[in-house]
Amino acid sequence: MTKTVVILGGSYGGLHVAHYLLKQKYPDVKVILITKNSHLFWNFASVRAIVKEANIQDKDIFGSIPEALSRYPAESYELVIGAATSSDLKSKTVTVTPSDSKQTRTISYDYLVLATGSRTSDLGPNLMPWKANDGYEELTKLLHETQEKVQQAKHIIVAGAGATGVEVAGELGFEYANANGEKKKEIILLNADQEILRGDSISSAARSELKKVGVQIRDNSRVTDVKTTAGGKTEVVLANGEVLVTDLYLPTMGLIPNTEYLDKIYLDKNGFVVVNDLYEVQGAEGIWAIGDLVGKPRCGFMITQKQAAGVGANVDAVLRGKGQSVVKGMPFDILVCAVGRSRTAGRMGVVKMLSVMGWAAKGRTLGIERLGGYIDGRVA
């Protein structure tokens, strides 16, 4: 009898597992990929794509998922573009609202892989194009609108000095605050704490690179409120009561797991899915979770890739009646922040990387050349 594997989320984690399973050419397995987006969004490059002058085209950062799956026999898969809105992991069903209809659909499965990732928590009037929170049309529109606003603004506040905030400020600084020594815009990075990047060992290197591209960093500046004024400016209220006025406010802070469709018994207090060493959801056999919605050991692309490979192999083992293996993580943690188009701050484990090494590994292209591997399946 045909077994059904449902995968929720068509990003780095979910699409990787889909390719892996479909490449096995099982005679009796159907893979159903359910995702909000018809396109994989190479979101690492979003920080640079908001700068029109960087000349990143939509085709460079969006890869078609229908095209990715079209290389497999039509009867071996189904692609549903829509959002999972609820689930019952005991009766093995998930309810989905397809993007082209209001009619919900309940889909049964034998095995389930959860890969719906995370989103940034926007504090303010504008949505941000850092993650694929919406459909492809909405996301490309949001990206283009953000590009326009960035071009128009003379004063920009980037809030949140985690990796995304550092990279966004770095790209803006590179293009506008210190382009050929010319200052075209004020770029301010608001840091809630004393150190940027939560005091990571690359924090002072990143700070020094940001200064080189003309970014002004304001420490101990936690945002508590954001308001749009009648004149179209944005007022940013800080915890100390100070009010900053800006042309454009770009929030980057907070990470919320996309797990609202799951029963809370499967989640920790912050809403992340709890898994065991096999990456099976705690208390739900035959259901795995990978990537940002697990957030373990932290949210990150390479971590997601490792988990996707491990869980793909575990689903395969179960389908073949074999035992699962512990999912292996990264041997050491790698963190590289691009700071504009020519400099980086990074480390491999505890060993600091030269700026040029980080640039060659990440900063030069932000990895967009790897998008093709997710479409033609080389990734899995």
Ligand SMILES: Cc1cc2nc3c(=O)[nH]c(=O)nc-3n(C[C@H](O)[C@H](O)[C@H](O)COP(=O)(O)OP(=O)(O)OC[C@H]3O[C@@H](n4cnc5c(N)ncnc54)[C@H](O)[C@@H]3O)c2cc1C
């Ligand atoms: C600006 C930025 C830059 C980054 N750069 C780096 C980097 O350089 N290196 C690095 O290691 N990490 C980086 N990251 C982190 C990286 O993006 C994540 O770790 C990665 O995206 C996790 O992939 P994922 O597959 O778990 O989920 P996500 O990429 O979060 O994707 C989840 C998918 O599920 C879909 N989805 C969500 N909810 C539902 C639902 N209810 N039903 C159906 N589908 C749903 C979404 O639309 C999306 O397609 C960056 C993050 C940001 C924000």
